[in-house]
Amino acid sequence: MSVGYVAIQWSRHKRIYDAAAAVGAVLFVGAWVITGKLMWRGEHALSDEVLILRGLGSCAIVLLHVILAIGPLARLDRRFLPVLYNRRHLGVMTFLIGLAHAALAVGYYHGFGVVSPLVSLLTSNTNVASLREFPFEWLGVGALAILFLMAATSHDFWLRNLGARAWKRLHMLVYIAYGLLVGHVALGAVQTDRGGAYVWAVGVGMVVLTALHVAAAWREAPIDAGRASATPNEAWLDVGSIDEIPMDRARLVAAAGGERIAVFRHKDGFSAVTNVCAHQGGPLGEGKVIDGCITCPWHGWQYKPGDGCSPPPFTEKIATYQVRVIGGRVQVDPKANPAGTPVTPATPMGGEGGHA
Amino acid sequence: MSDPIARLLIAALGLYAAVGGVVAAWFLVRGSRRMDAGVRTASVWFKLLIAPGLAALWPWVVARAGSKATQDDSHDA
Numbered sequence: 115m116s117v118g119y120v121a122i123q124w125s126r127h128k129r130i131y132d133a134a135a136a137v138g139a140v141l142f143v144g145a146w147v148i149t150g151k152l153m154w155r156g157e158h159a160l161s162d163e164v165l166i167l168r169g170l171g172s173c174a175i176v177l178l179h180v181i182l183a184i185g186p187l188a189r190l191d192r193r194f195l196p197v198l199y200n201r202r203h204l205g206v207m208t209f210l211i212g213l214a215h216a217a218l219a220v221g222y223y224h225g226f227g228v229v230s231p232l233v234s235l236l237t238s239n240t241n242v243a244s245l246r247e248f249p250f251e252w253l254g255v256g257a258l259a260i261l262f263l264m265a266a267t268s269h270d271f272w273l274r275n276l277g278a279r280a281w282k283r284l285h286m287l288v289y290i291a292y293g294l295l296v297g298h299v300a301l302g303a304v305q306t307d308r309g310g311a312y313v314w315a316v317g318v319g320m321v322v323l324t325a326l327h328v329a330a331a332w333r334e335a336p337i338d339a340g341r342a343s344a345t346p347n348e349a350w351l352d353v354g355s356i357d358e359i360p361m362d363r364a365r366l367v368a369a370a371g372g373e374r375i376a377v378f379r380h381k382d383g384f385s386a387v388t389n390v391c392a393h394q395g396g397p398l399g400e401g402k403v404i405d406g407c408i409t410c411p412w413h414g415w416q417y418k419p420g421d422g423c424s425p426p427p428f429t430e431k432i433a434t435y436q437v438r439v440i441g442g443r444v445q446v447d448p449k450a451n452p453a454g455t456p457v458t459p460a461t462p463m464g465g466e467g468g469h470a
Numbered sequence: 471m472s473d474p475i476a477r478l479l480i481a482a483l484g485l486y487a488a489v490g491g492v493v494a495a496w497f498l499v500r501g502s503r504r505m506d507a508g509v510r511t512a513s514v515w516f517k518l519l520i521a522p523g524l525a526a527l528w529p530w531v532v533a534r535a536g537s538k539a540t541q542d543d544s545h546d547a
């Protein structure tokens with residue numbers, strides 16, 4: 115949490131994930147080159163440069179698929195949550211691999227003439243009016259620019275200074291980058307007559323990603339349906355019976371037109387906080403109480419259930435909500451308290467938790 | 471894209487990046503004192519990590535530094 119900035123927040127787990135991702139990327143490109151050499155021989159043989167640059171490009175787009183799949187996968191199955199912790203590092207790696215692909219491609223295809231490589235890149239294909247002949251390189255440049263912007267602003271410094279909303283919006287551009295890359299690969303394959311394998315591969319990837327996003331949204335539809343049916347003036351929202359909230363875990367409800375609320379059970383009481391982590395908006399309700407603190411599943415930021423404040427020396431705060439237990443059912447007041455407001459946990463005997 | 475337009479575009483990008491480099495350097499050496507005190511005590515590696523973003527988003531850095539300066543002045547008044 116934010117007491118001072120460190121360059122990279124590496125933990126043992128993150129080091130392992132980063133090392134595994136780096137080794138995986140090297141193996142992928144190596145396997146690509148070897149397979150390419152075995153498949154295309156004699157007069158059809160491809161140069162090492164072409165094999166490597168295509169291997170790098172393919173590796174980058176596979177990594178982008180992994181990045182886009184992690185979110186819905188983690189919502190569908192909590193076992194994927196640890197992978198989510200490392201998504202930003204994977205994003206930076208994707209940009210670096212994409213950059214290597216672009217540098218090799220520009221050098222190889224545009225670097226040997228009298229014209230500057232960058233000018234050649236922009237002027238060698240001018241069929242902007244044709245969908246089939248559109249310069250696919252431009253799509254790749256656009257995607258790389260977005261991936262750069264995301265990698266360059268991935269540090270917590272940016273989250274803090276741009277603000278969570280602007281930062282999130284900026285990073286949603288990843289979907290545009292993905293669309294541009296799909297166009298880059300598909301058009302590139304069509305224009306260079308490399309057959310339909312690439313087009314099929316990106317098509318399958320698109321179908322899988324869409325299915326995962328739809329499945330995750332469908333899974334969470336009941337929570338949002340609760341929000342849709344609630345009115346802004348509704349007094350208390352029913353969370354469920356006390357037995358339905360596991361010890362040190364949360365159950366989610368949605369306030370009318372507002373954020374989701376995570377209602378945690380800890381020791382003998384029930385406490386409610388916003389579901390949105392102050393760090394990067396991670397889903398606190400999918401985390402658990404560790405060492406007496408609600409712990410975000412994404413990067414481990416912690417908040418005390420009783421007041422939504424991070425334990426000292428940290429200073430982050432999140433909104434809390436009033437909770438009560440009536441007839442064995444836990445209910446929450448959808449009106450958020452200001453961030454850091456202490457609320458006494460509600461107990462089956464003690465009824466409503468009031469401001470402490 | 472025609473050759474002159476391509477050259478103009480690349481020159482404009484180069485200029486943008488050059489200004490970004492200057493603004494990033496200024497921010498890391500002096501400007502961050504006002505805007506985010508956490509930067510001052512951070513390591514060189516951290517500063518190198520945020521430098522590309524500062525250079526890319528330099529209009530934001532300048533705008534924010536300007537608004538901070540205005541706030542500080544009104545507090546001083």
Ligand code: FES
Nearest residue numbers: 391394396410413
């Ligand atoms: S989103 Fe990073 S710790 Fe919660």
